[in-house]
Each structure stands twice: as C-alpha cells, then as structure tokens.
Amino acid sequence: MSEEHKVSLANFFIFNSAYGPREGEEEKKILFYYPDNEDVDRKIKDVGLCEAVITFAGTFTDETCNSVHCQKTRQLFYQPEKDFWMIMTVRIPYSTKTKDNQRYVEYHEDDVQDSIFEAVLKQAYRMFKLFMGTFGYTVERGSIQNLSDKLRHFFSRYLQTLKLDQCDLLDICCGIQFLPLDKNTYLRIQCLINLLESHFPQVKYTAFLYNDQLVWSGLEQDDMRIMYRYLTTSLFPSVTPMEQEFQPGLTHYGRYTTGPSDLNDPSKPGKIPKVFVNTDTQNEACHLLVYRALSASLCLFVDASYQLQFDFFKEVDSFLGPQLSHVASDIRDQYSKRPQSSGEPQFKYIYFNHMNLAQKTTIHSDSNRKSANINVSPDTLRLISDMNSDLMKDGEDSETIVKACNDCWVVGKKSDEREFYVVINQKNANLTEINEEVKRLCTTSFANIFFLD
C-alpha cells in the first residue's frame, strides 16, 4: 500500500530585520506570515532561523542566499528591496509505503527544483508590486502598518491561487504568447491605438490582446509580462464569456470588462483595479480600464491622478466600440481561414525568446495553464528544467541532447537569446536520427531562426 503526497506550501512570510532590532521586539520584524494562525513564538523562530542562515551564508560569500534544502522542506529566499526578505517554504513531495508492518517514507528532493520555485516567489512579489507598488512606496507614503495591511490583503488571497504541483519551466520563462498578424491588420490596430491616445490624453499606455494572445503593448517589458499573467490567469477567466449576439439598439459589440456594465446607469461605475507600472518612472499609478469587443481586449492604463468621470466612459465607448468591433471581426475572419490543428501536436516543444518574451508550447495543452494537461511525463518536464538551469549557467550558446531511461529523447538548444526544448519519443532512434528530426522541426516551424548545429 502506498500513498503519494505532492509538493505543498508550508509557510510564506515577509520580514525586515531593521523594524525590530532590539530583543523583545522580534515580532515587529514580521510584516506578513502565512498561515496566520501559527503560534507567535514559532513565527519569531522561523524568522530568526532565516536571519541566521543569511548571516552565516554571508561569512564566506557576498552572494545573496537563495535557498535552504532540508530533508522535508525547501525554503526559498528573495530580497526584492533592500532589507525586505520574502521567504517561501514548500513541503518536499513524498511517498509512503507499508511493508511488513513497517511504514517507510521516501522524500523526493530531486523533484523540487530551486530555479522553478525561486521564479514563483519572484512572481509573487511582482504581482504584489503591480497592484500595490513597491514596499518602499507604501512605507514612505504611509507607514509600516499600512504595508503590513496591504501584504495581508493581497497575499492571503494570492497564495490561495498558487498551484505548486503544476509549476514548471514556464514559471521561469514567464513569457507572453504573441498573435502574429498580417501587416495591414497590425497597422490598423496601431492607428486605432494612436488615435485613442491622442484623443484621450489621460490614457498613458495601451495594450491590445486577442483572446489570450498579445498583439501590441506600450508598456515596458517587465510590466507587460506580469500584466499579461494577471490578465490571462485572473481577469479574463473571471469574466463570464457572454456570447455577444447582435442586439437591436446596440451599434457595436464593445463593452467594458472593468468598468460600467450599463452605460445608462451612472450609479454603477464598476470595479476598476488600480495598478502600478514602471514604464516611465517607478510606481506610476494607473486605472486599468479593459474594454472588449468580441475576442479583442483593449487595456487602457489611465493616469490615476485623473478622476474617472462617467462621461469619460461614455466617450471612450462611443469612440472605441465600432472600431474595435470591426477589427475584432476581421481578425476572427482571418483566423477561421487558418487550418486548425487538433489532437496531438506533431512536435512537442517549448520555445522562449528572452528578447521579446515570446513563448510557445505544444507540451501544455493550454499555455496559460488553467488546466494541468501536459503531454509528456512530469519527469521529462523536470529534465527540461534541468537543461534550462545548465544552459543558463553557462551563458554561452550551446546544445544538449539526452536520452532518458524511459527511451525518451530531449533536445535543448540555446542560441542568442532564444531557448528551445523538444521531446521525441522514438524508442530505437540513435543520436544522428534525432538530430535529423530536430533539424526538420527547425526548418518547418522556426525557419527564420538560426540555431547552432
């Protein structure tokens, strides 16, 4: 009889040693701790151990502490801003077997990869920063207590959304799926956005998405990256996709995703999130107004210093509504002409470009991982992450081909700023044959990209 226990979150806390330097004041260091109902002494001990580890690690190196490996747990460390430490502890997955009335426990330390969970921790910070600004920002403008409250408000919800056992290489890439469009449509969209921004100067930045794919963004890359993640994993899925029938009285399909749902009712302006971007300067506060027509979404980042008037909503709606609907239906028509692939993809691969953050995967059935479907084994996916760590460490262009014990071949290539991993399940193939297969894939799907041979 055996049981499997997956990786899970043990605790997550944020502290700043400078806030409680004297003895007896340790509790003041702790800005946030999950689970909240943990004993106070336990919380203080946990923070104390982390401080001791950081100091100890510092005796031999100036490099920052990344992680602590224990038999049953893995603890990740991240210092996003000076003196603010974020710590995430996960429980190592284990299996229990009962044999001859003895219970054996085996911990699968190898299944938890530092690079992946460090990325998850970084993302948690970036997501907080998106909605609340940096830690320093809140402390300067308000107080330490304000920061504590904001951390609690945000993380107690965010941590519930973490699916740790589904984290993999894509969390490290944190990339964006782009929608390739023909030049004409692309230029039309550009024009629309330019007109919009000149008409409405309060709109600082804009981003255009079709379904879950990005077409254009005026935001700086790191901002767009985390915004994209929020939009595709949180905002868009939460909106009930109402099939927009053409109704008499409506001249277009446009409606607000965040904003008033009924433009005739000024009493309900709708929920409009405030976000902080860092494109022009640090901590630029903006209202996030998302307007959608059919499958096209336009995200307007409106300067937060501008008070959103109901008239503004109406003006934007009448400006955008018809034009966006037009563009959206054109794209839809184009799409329906393209041959749809169904079933198993011909090649199983993951591609990521560090320069533009473009990401493509045929290993995950759904790139934004709302479902957990992958068409390779979890060990194979971990092999890919191993390769990624090795390739990143070198920094040089390189290629690695491995044959795993289940006769599965995995090829990883890094060239310029592009990474590419493909899985081939051919039992009796040899190295030369695999090489030929990969070459074929590169010429068909990645014709314009030069990979080392």
Add this chain to the structure above:
Amino acid sequence: MDTSLDEVRCRHTSGTISEIASHSREGSKDDEENQPQLPRNSTELSNDLNELSVEDSDDSAFAEPPKSPRLVPPDLDFGEDVTSEDWRTHKKHIFILSDAGKPIYSRYGNEDKLVTIMGVMQALVSFVQDSDNVLRCIVAGKQKYVFLVREHLILVTVARSHESYQQLAFQLTYVYNQIVSVLTYTQMARIFQQRRNYDLRRLLAGAEKLIDNLCNLMDHEPSFLLGAVRCLPLASPVRDVISQTIVQHAAKIKDLVFAILIANNQLISLVRMKKYLLHPADLHLIFNLVSASESFKAAESWAPICLPKFDSSGYLHAHVSYLDEKCHTCMLLLTVDRDMFFPLSECRQRILERLQRHNCLSYISESLARTNYTVSQVGIMDLRHFMYKSRSSAQYTSPELEAPYASKEEQERLYGLYLYLHHRIHSVSRPLRLLFHVGAYETLLGWVTSGFELYTVFGPLVTKPTAINSINRLLKWIKREEDRLFILNGPTF
C-alpha cells in the same frame, strides 16, 4: 515511527570480522601459546577506552605522539589566519565538529580558532532537527554549504567548486568513513554514549593528515566520483605471476582476508578470501592511508585499519611494507587476527623472493616509469580526453592529461565538465542513458550501459556522426588493450 529510507541505507555493516575470526578460532587453539611477542607499535584503543586517557594511544603506527589535544604538531606553523580574505575564499572548506558544537577538524586553518562559526553550524543543524527535519544544504549563488549529520558528528563543506550538492555530500561521507576507518563505528558510538563532551581530537591524533590527503585527492581524482580504481598497466602474464605468487603464500595463512599490491595510487593485484569482497570505497581509504603515510617507508609496519563497508564495528590488522628500495610498490596483507605480525612478515618475505626471481618488480618499475598512455596514442582525431569505467569490476582507465588541458586551471575546468556529465547522468530521480552536450570549448558525450560508463571530451566542432564513430572506435581500442589496463579476473583463495 517512520523510518526514512535514507536511514535504512546508512545502517552500518558489522559482524563480518567476528564471523571470520570465530570461523578460524575453531581450529587454532594450540597456536596461541607459540605466538612471539608483538612489536610495540600497535594501537591498543579498545583497552584505553575505559580510562579515556591519551597516554596509551601514543604508539600509533602513523603519527608522532601528540603532546596536547591540538592536531597541529608544535613545530609546524599555527595554521592559516582564519580572519583573512584568502581563508574565506578557499574553493572548498571542510569542517568537522561534534554535535555539541566542539571543533574537531578544519581543512584550512586551526580549528581552535573556529569555535564561534562551528557553534553557528551546530545551532543551525539542531534548530532544524527540533522541527523533526534534517538540514542538508544552503545555496547562495555559486556557493554551497552542505551539511552531513552522522551519529554524533556534524560534517560541513563550504564550497564554490563545480560539484553538485549530492557530489559534495558524497565527499563528506568519505571523510566520515575515514574517521570510522581510524576509530571504528562501534568505538565512536561507545565514546559518545559515555561522554557526550568528549574531545574526539584526542583519539584522532595523526589522522588529520589522512583527512587532509583525502580532501586533496577528492578534489581532482576521478576514482571517487566513479566509484572505481585505476589499475597499473601490466602485461597480463606478469600480473598472473604476481597474483599466483600471492595466492600461493597467502592461502597458507588462515585469517588473511585481503592481500593488496599497489603503486602510485594504482592497483597491481588484489587477492581475497573467496567469500569476501572489497568495496571500492574501502580500497580508496587504503590508497589514502598509503599515500598519506611516510612512516610505512621506513620499515615493515603493523597498522590497525577499519574498513567501513566491510565491517564498521572492528579493526582489520594490516602488515604494510614496501617491496622496493625506492618505495613505490606497497604490499598490504590484511587479517582479522591481531597477533599475526611475524607470520605475515615471513609470508611477505617469501612473496618478495619469488617476485624478484621472476623479475616482476622490474616490470612494475618499468610500467611506473612509463607515463600513462596519451589520448594521441589512441589515435582518434578530435578526441581530447575520456574516462571509461567497467561496471562489473569497478575499475576505470583514463589517459594522461595533455594540451589543451596542461595548466591547472584548464584541468580544473575539465574536471568540472566530468562532474556535470556524471551529475546529470546519475541523477537519482531522472537518470540518463546518454548525454551529448555542445559547449563553447568542447563537445561532451556521456554514455552508460549495463556493462560500462564512458565519458568523452571532443573538440567543439565535432559533428554528431563523427562523435558516434569515434566512440565506437574508442570502445574497440579499449577492448584490445583491456588485458593490460584492467584486472580481468580477481584471484581468490
């Protein structure tokens, strides 16, 4: 109480020595009266334990008698300055402390000056233990701090080298086994049971240089990584004569378990009791003992040695001597019986005479004088270096390091590449059969089958078909030379 599989794997073997001893005792009672006096250079540790005094343990075969608990003999310098930047930036520190935080050993610097930092290490370990957990490793950029807790000892390495965390933990296990080899597991357990604060340095006097030597060897010797030994290349008829000579004379001595002939950290011959195997890890400790001890060169010696994989509870006793004047070839005769020095000395004499008659020693000297074969002699273009391990016999072969790996930095970098290959191929949860990697300066190919492990390094521009071709030619070459490079049949008695 759950038993972790780790714990099950770590349980020591014991009882093998008593098994052998009792087996022979049944037929040997009349011999005991005729035993001549033992030379007074054996360590009488088991008697001393009850008094836990230092005086009686002076006469260890491999050290000057210590005048104080300090491990550093007084005429050497006081060790490195542990507050200097140089000390801080060593590539690999190794520390040993008791689970009460008492310093026992530091590879660099005097461990007495490291009381505070060792206290911190002990505190970290015990803090984690309080939560029913075990601290394994701290990672900070390229630096790794690996912890190994074994019974009442804490071993720590602070490394910025190419090794992975598992490879570093493996090296710490070797260091621990070296200590077991000096003290035996049973005695250590007993000491700490009786006095938790006991300063283990008192019993480890002289062993510090064994640990130093072991650490230095592990930094660049592939034998530890591969779990194999290298054999001195010898024509197989010569090796046969040597082995047969040893078998003939050793078989006459009861309780003789292993007879080993080595030179320059390479194995010439290993003859054993049929029932018992010598694990490569134990053999590595024997190599280390020989290469670290100058005192064996002076005269025939009688040394207790515990082989942890063979039997961690007790000592084997080794008659150690060099067979040639230049002190290259060393012979060890290992027995369970403490009182066998003179019979073994005679045995050694007879073996030496026969080897001399057949010129074996000059063949050995010739082989030693000849440097190891070079990769150019193998004659495969683009092949720069390789390591081949035969899995069944736990032996490996590897050519001499030459250009472009002539400098120390390049050799370290090359070894780092092998570490990477080995780490990924032998991953615990996702092992590989084959690993092909094209880097900036080299192309690497690692291949593991049930019969062998092969790790090769080519020039960077080699194509895949060429690499495969070269591997096949290399395997053929090794097959042709295998008589000379490997010991194919291990004789027993």
